[in-house]
Amino acid sequence: MSIKLHEFHGGMHTEDHKAESLAPGLQQATLPAQLTLPLKQHIGDSNKPLVTIGDRVLRGQVIADSSSLISAPIHASSSGVVSGISAQPIPHPSGQCDVCIVIDVDGKDESIESQSQSQSKKIEDLSASELIDKIHRAGIVGLGGAVFPAAAKISRGDNLGIKTLIINGAECEPYITCDDTLMQNYASEVVSGIGYLQRILKPENTLIGIEDNKPVAIKLMQAAVIESAVAKTEVITIPTIYPSGGEKQLIKILTGKEVPAGKLAFDIGLFCQNVGTCVAITQTLEQSQPLISRIVTISGDGIQQPGNWEVRLGTPISHLINLAGGYKRNQSESQHLVMGGPMMGFSLPSDHVPVVKATNNILVMLQETIPFTPGYHDECIRCGKCADVCPAQLLPQQMYWEARAKNYERSEEYHLFDCIECGCCAAVCPSQIPLVQYYRAAKSEVRASRQALFRSDRARLRFEFREQRLLLKKQQDEERRRIKREALQKKNPKNPDTKTEVDPVQAALERVKAKKQSQAAEPKNTTNLTPAQLEKIEEADARRRAAREQRE
Amino acid sequence: MTSVMVSSPYVSPSKSLRQLMINVIIGLIPGTLAYIWFFGYGVMVNIILAIAFALIFEAIALKLRDKPIRPHLTDFSAVVAAWLFALCLPMNSPWWLVLIGIGFTMIAGKHLYGGLGFNPFNPAMVGYVVLLISFPKEMTTWYLPEVISGDSLSLLDSLAYSFGFADIQQWDALSSATPLDQYKTGLTQDLAASEIFQSPVFGTLGGVGWEWIAGGWLIGGAWLLISRTINWHIPVAVLVGLLIFAIGEYISDPGTRASPLFHLFSGSIIIGAFFIATDPVTAATTNKGRIIYGMMIGMLIYIIRSWGGYPDGVAFAVLLANMCAPFIDYYTQPRIYGSQDKDE
Numbered sequence: 031m032s033i034k035l036h037e038f039h040g041g042m043h044t045e046d047h048k049a050e051s052l053a054p055g056l057q058q059a060t061l062p063a064q065l066t067l068p069l070k071q072h073i074g075d076s077n078k079p080l081v082t083i084g085d086r087v088l089r090g091q092v093i094a095d096s097s098s099l100i101s102a103p104i105h106a107s108s109s110g111v112v113s114g115i116s117a118q119p120i121p122h123p124s125g126q127c128d129v130c131i132v133i134d135v136d137g138k139d140e141s142i143e144s145q146s147q148s149q150s151k152k153i154e155d156l157s158a159s160e161l162i163d164k165i166h167r168a169g170i171v172g173l174g175g176a177v178f179p180a181a182a183k184i185s186r187g188d189n190l191g192i193k194t195l196i197i198n199g200a201e202c203e204p205y206i207t208c209d210d211t212l213m214q215n216y217a218s219e220v221v222s223g224i225g226y227l228q229r230i231l232k233p234e235n236t237l238i239g240i241e242d243n244k245p246v247a248i249k250l251m252q253a254a255v256i257e258s259a260v261a262k263t264e265v266i267t268i269p270t271i272y273p274s275g276g277e278k279q280l281i282k283i284l285t286g287k288e289v290p291a292g293k294l295a296f297d298i299g300l301f302c303q304n305v306g307t308c309v310a311i312t313q314t315l316e317q318s319q320p321l322i323s324r325i326v327t328i329s330g331d332g333i334q335q336p337g338n339w340e341v342r343l344g345t346p347i348s349h350l351i352n353l354a355g356g357y358k359r360n361q362s363e364s365q366h367l368v369m370g371g372p373m374m375g376f377s378l379p380s381d382h383v384p385v386v387k388a389t390n391n392i393l394v395m396l397q398e399t400i401p402f403t404p405g406y407h408d409e410c411i412r413c414g415k416c417a418d419v420c421p422a423q424l425l426p427q428q429m430y431w432e433a434r435a436k437n438y439e440r441s442e443e444y445h446l447f448d449c450i451e452c453g454c455c456a457a458v459c460p461s462q463i464p465l466v467q468y469y470r471a472a473k474s475e476v477r478a479s480r481q482a483l484f485r486s487d488r489a490r491l492r493f494e495f496r497e498q499r500l501l502l503k504k505q506q507d508e509e510r511r512r513i514k515r516e517a518l519q520k521k522n523p524k525n526p527d528t529k530t531e532v533d534p535v536q537a538a539l540e541r542v543k544a545k546k547q548s549q550a551a552e553p554k555n556t557t558n559l560t561p562a563q564l565e566k567i568e569e570a571d572a573r574r575r576a577a578r579e580q581r582e
Numbered sequence: 583m584t585s586v587m588v589s590s591p592y593v594s595p596s597k598s599l600r601q602l603m604i605n606v607i608i609g610l611i612p613g614t615l616a617y618i619w620f621f622g623y624g625v626m627v628n629i630i631l632a633i634a635f636a637l638i639f640e641a642i643a644l645k646l647r648d649k650p651i652r653p654h655l656t657d658f659s660a661v662v663a664a665w666l667f668a669l670c671l672p673m674n675s676p677w678w679l680v681l682i683g684i685g686f687t688m689i690a691g692k693h694l695y696g697g698l699g700f701n702p703f704n705p706a707m708v709g710y711v712v713l714l715i716s717f718p719k720e721m722t723t724w725y726l727p728e729v730i731s732g733d734s735l736s737l738l739d740s741l742a743y744s745f746g747f748a749d750i751q752q753w754d755a756l757s758s759a760t761p762l763d764q765y766k767t768g769l770t771q772d773l774a775a776s777e778i779f780q781s782p783v784f785g786t787l788g789g790v791g792w793e794w795i796a797g798g799w800l801i802g803g804a805w806l807l808i809s810r811t812i813n814w815h816i817p818v819a820v821l822v823g824l825l826i827f828a829i830g831e832y833i834s835d836p837g838t839r840a841s842p843l844f845h846l847f848s849g850s851i852i853i854g855a856f857f858i859a860t861d862p863v864t865a866a867t868t869n870k871g872r873i874i875y876g877m878m879i880g881m882l883i884y885i886i887r888s889w890g891g892y893p894d895g896v897a898f899a900v901l902l903a904n905m906c907a908p909f910i911d912y913y914t915q916p917r918i919y920g921s922q923d924k925d926e
Contacts, residue, residue: 039919044593204593278919291920372592393592401594406650408599408657409699413862414813414869415597422919427867428911445918453591460599461699467589 033237033266036286038279040419041271042454044373046243047205051329051336056215058340059353064113065133065344066384067093067104068120072171073178074100079131085112088142090320092167093131102169102179102387106133107322107342109140121347121369121383123376130384133344153315158188158230161315168314169321169387174198174209174275174304175370177388180311183303186296187231193299195233196284197224197308199240199247200268200275203371205329206391209305211338212325213240213247216309217254223308225260226315231301236263237284238305241270272373273452277302279421291448326385328354332365332394341385347392348381357394366400368393373453401462408461416455416465422448426455430465433472438479441472449473480581487578512538597811603658605811606857610665613798613853617669620727620791623740624673629665631680631744636664639688647693659698663687666857667706670850670897671713672724674743679720683709703904704864707897714897724760727791761789762849762893765840772838789848796847803856812860815872820855821846823880831888851883854896864904871907871914879903 069077075098087093087106094104114132122128156164166181197220201209213220224236238255240248252265268274268283278289281300289295295302306324313319322343329336334355341350347367351357359365367378370391416426424445432441449469456465516534559567597605617625640660644651654660667687671680687709695701714721761784784790806812828842845851850858859865859879866875879899886895 282919288920291918293920366588366592368590368592370590373590375590375592377588395592399594400588400592406653408653409697411599411602411659411699411862412865412867413602414867414872417868417916418813423916424918425868425911425915428915444915448918448920453593457591457593458595458597460595460597460602462595462598464589466591470589 033264033284034286035266035268036283038274038282038421039423040417040421040454041273041279042419042458043270044204044272044457046270047329048207048210048243051205051207051327051338052210054335054337056211056325056338056340057353059342059345059350061108061135061137061139061342062345062349063135064346065107065110065135065342066118066130066346067107067133067344068118068128068130068384068386069094069104070128071104071177071343071387072102073176074098074102074182077101077104079115079129081112081115081131083112083115086110087112087133088140090322091142092169092320099166099185100179100182102171102181102321103167104131105169105320105322107344108133108135109138110135119379119383121376121378121386121389125377125379159185161226161230162188164314165311167320168310170307170310170314171321171387172304173306173310173324173387173390175374175388175390180303180307183301184227184230187301190296191299192231192233192296192301193235194285194301195224195227195231195236196280196295196300196302197236197238197305198275198277198280198302199238199244199251199305200280201244202241202270202272202275203373203391204272205393206327206371207329208325208327208338208390210244210247211327212306212309213244213251217247217250218258219309219312220251220305221254221258221260221263221308222316223311224263225258226311227301227303227308228260228263233301234262236260238263238265239268239274239280239284240265241274242267243270272454273421273450276421276450276452278450291445321387324385324387324389326350326389327391328394329391330368330394331396331399332358334358341389343387344384346382346384347378347389350385350392351381351394359396364397366395366397368395373457374451407463410459410461410463413460415458415460419454419458421452421454422450424449426465426469429472430463430468433468436475438472438476441469442476446472446476484581508538599659600657602811603662605806605809606662607658607665609802609806609811610662610669610857612801613795614665614669616791616795616798620795621673621725623737624675624725624743625669626737627740627744628668628671628673628675628680631677632664632668632671632684633661635681635684636660636667636688639685640693643689643693643697647697649697654698657698660688663692663706666853667709669853670706670710672721674725674740675720676746677744679713679717680744682716683713685709686712699863701863702907704858704861704900707858707900707904711897711901714892722763724763727789760849760893761792762887765844765848766887766893784844792849793847796852799852799856803852806856806860812856812862813869813872815869816860816865816876817855819873819876820859820880820883821851823877824851824884825880826877827881827884827888831884845884845887849887849894850896854879854883854900858896858900859903864900864907866907866910866914868911868914868916870916871910874910874914875903875907878906 069079075096077094077096079094081087081093088109089106091106092103093106110133112131113134115129117127118130118132120128120130162181162185165184166179170180171177172180172183199209199213201207228236238251240251248265248267255263255265266284273279274283277295280302281295282288285300287298289298310321323340324343325338326341327338328350333351337354339350339353357365367381368375369378369389370376372393375391375393410427410430412427414427420426429441429444429446429449432444446469451466451469453466456463459465512534614625614629637655637660640655641651644654664684664687667683668680671683687705691703691705691708692698692701803817807814824845825842828845831839832842859876866872882899882902883895886892886898892898
């Protein structure tokens with residue numbers, strides 16, 4: 031039983047370097063002395079800490095949460111005492127710090143007893159919304175790298191109706207083997223997780239996409255699917271080509287469909303979830319264990335013993351490096367630390383950052399293998415190799431020229447925002463131009479200018495509203511004064527100053543009328559224009575309107 | 583850890599800019615060897631002079647523009663441009679002709695626009711066309727292949743000739759029009775193709791010697807395709823564009839028109855298709871655009887050859903197509919992933 035596979039445009043074959051870290055199998059990381067848990071480890075709204083310094087926390091205890099739906103709570107990943115809530119270096123492309131809860135681990139690893147567990151219903155009896163709620167409270171996010179809160183995604187998919195559930199086990203980036211290891215060790219948990227997703231989403235069929243360079247995982251997953259009772263679920267072996275694990279690319283491979291530009295997979299009845307997320311769901315529902323650990327690959331030329339470790343979130347990366355036998359070189363200048371794979375990962379400022387929910391891989395590179403010299407690259411010779419490999423079928427070099435010229439509108443015309451930042455273009459560029467960096471910069475510029483435009487629009491509306499309000503107030507005041515004057519006149523009819531023959535109401539009306547006329551007569555800079563100029567103004571207005579509608 | 587934050591991807595390209603240029607140079611070798619074999623050391627002297635001048639001009643221009651000199655000189659782009667330029671010249675061209683041509687190639691054709699990657703026109707063709715228009719006599723003084731003339735210049739003779747130490751008259755007997763020139767002259771004299779081809783300069787496919795040189799370019803072109811230095815679109819489109827006209831004309835009037843094969847193996851059509859039109863900087867960059875661009879060059883070459891004022895039209899055709907490349911690119915953008923358009 032097999033489906034017809036499709037191809038996506040471009041992509042590239044890379045040296046996969048996966049064997050090194052796969053060989054030792056899954057290892058359990060020891061507890062570190064200290065855990066550093068950033069308040070925000072997901073895409074969405076920030077959490078607020080629920081503990082204070084000095085509090086004793088237990089494994090699985092919620093220590094930070096938010097009322098927002100698009101968020102995921104943070105749990106203590108072991109027992110200990112909160113020793114600090116402060117800004118610490120976190121693994122983030124910006125290299126900046128964020129607020130973290132630091133726990134001094136006591137080594138007892140005591141778990142919080144879930145009181146609700148004993149009282150609650152059996153999992154079989156839970157409704158879809160109760161399942162989603164449990165997933166939300168467990169702090170589960172998409173573990174493929176995007177770290178979008180899983181519960182929010184599932185409930186959105188549930189509302190929209192899902193035809194096909196796609197489980198992503200492609201793991202196309204070189205060096206990374208955490209999903210492969212996960213499928214080899216937790217195949218039945220992956221499949222039970224799929225079962226829960228099926229219960230909530232009720233898809234017509236489920237496809238598990240795995241690249242053909244993981245034969246062991248494929249065999250084990252197939253066996254687990256057969257063994258379990260999940261219906262209409264198929265393990266699909268897909269060819270190894272980067273970036274087949276990109277959501278849009280995997281969808282194209284498995285279904286032949288393309289997610290319409292600017293839309294999401296839901297919109298065409300598809301729902302993608304990573305294999306790691308499925309395991310987290312199973313562990314939450316069956317063992318009431320929230321997301322407090324994950325599998326992390328440590329690999330690269332610069333590490334002594336590459337491998338995969340199951341690690342508590344918040345463990346310092348230096349602790350993991352020690353578990354992997356340490357660096358090959360002593361001088362720290364001669365190596366480079368990357369979180370994620372070599373195609374889409376980002377540099378880490380040091381190994382004093384913690385493992386977070388998004389940490390799938392730690393890559394220790396030797397400095398000399400970094401191809402780019404920061405600040406210098408050859409010029410683009412327009413060879414078009416970037417367009418040949420672009421899986422989004424963009425014209426990367428045109429986008430680059432426009433982004434480089436700070437012509438951001440034009441780079442948007444070349445579909446800048448359809449770029450998935452997979453890095454293929456930069457990886458094949460003979461001039462070694464850091465193309466993706468240009469796109470990231472251009473994207474953030476565009477976002478910033480959109481925000482600025484939004485703010486200025488809002489400010490203008492406010493200003494206009496204020497003007498209107500002031501005018502109204504002035505009129506009301508005048509009206510009040512007039513009434514008062516009239517009342518005074520009636521009281522004091524002999525006042526010689528008053529010209530009784532003029533009706534004051536009439537006079538006030540006349541004044542307003544005259545004022546209006548003078549206002550109307552006041553020349554504006556748009557009067558006395560030639561028809562051509564008027565037409566131009568009209569055009570500009572139409573453009574502005576169209577742009578505003580598009581933004582909205 | 584290094585404090586330098588480098589952006590992903592952390593992967594070296596399989597082909598660097600320099601590697602691409604070296605591939606082109608490797609591709610040029612078989613044709614160049616054939617060229618030297620048939621026409622003597624004069625060809626080699628041209629190439630060496632051109633490369634030397636080009637590197638000097640490049641270095642001066644980079645110095646004036648405050649650019650790093652070493653990385654740009656060693657990317658070999660100047661060598662490729664100079665080599666291609668030198669191949670366009672008649673063998674044993676005087677040194678000053680090479681100097682002027684290369685000056686225009688490197689300065690006006692390349693650096694005035696901002697250097698490698700910014701030039702809208704193929705620099706080698708710019709230099710060549712400037713010479714062609716300014717020095718028509720020098721640029722049309724070609725020599726018979728040594729197999730026909732029986733004479734051959736030694737390397738020293740060639741050098742002496744290029745630098746003006748030897749008497750020019752001495753070798754004037756060797757000079758001759760190129761086969762394409764003769765064909766063109768024949769056409770204007772209303773001669774039938776069969777009569778024109780009586781001349782000893784014509785071989786089986788093209789001109790004597792020239793057909794072998796074209797074969798050399800073809801081998802080099804195949805290497806460029808196999809090594810993935812270029813995509814197939816442009817060369818194939820150039821040849822198809824030329825053949826559409828050549829075959830059409832030949833069928834309609836086989837008496838006066840040369841065979842399509844003659845067109846293919848004469849002049850610089852093969853080197854033009856594989857080495858000159860494929861200069862990525864000045865060509866169209868979308869695959870659909872490359873086909874239009876290549877077809878345009880192929881057709882223009884035939885038009886200029888048959889009805890224009892010059893015996894061969896590769897340089898003009900390429901420059902005209904260069905002008906259109908940005909326009910072609912804009913209107914041949916590929917359909918992006920997830921686009922709602924059926925096909926753009």
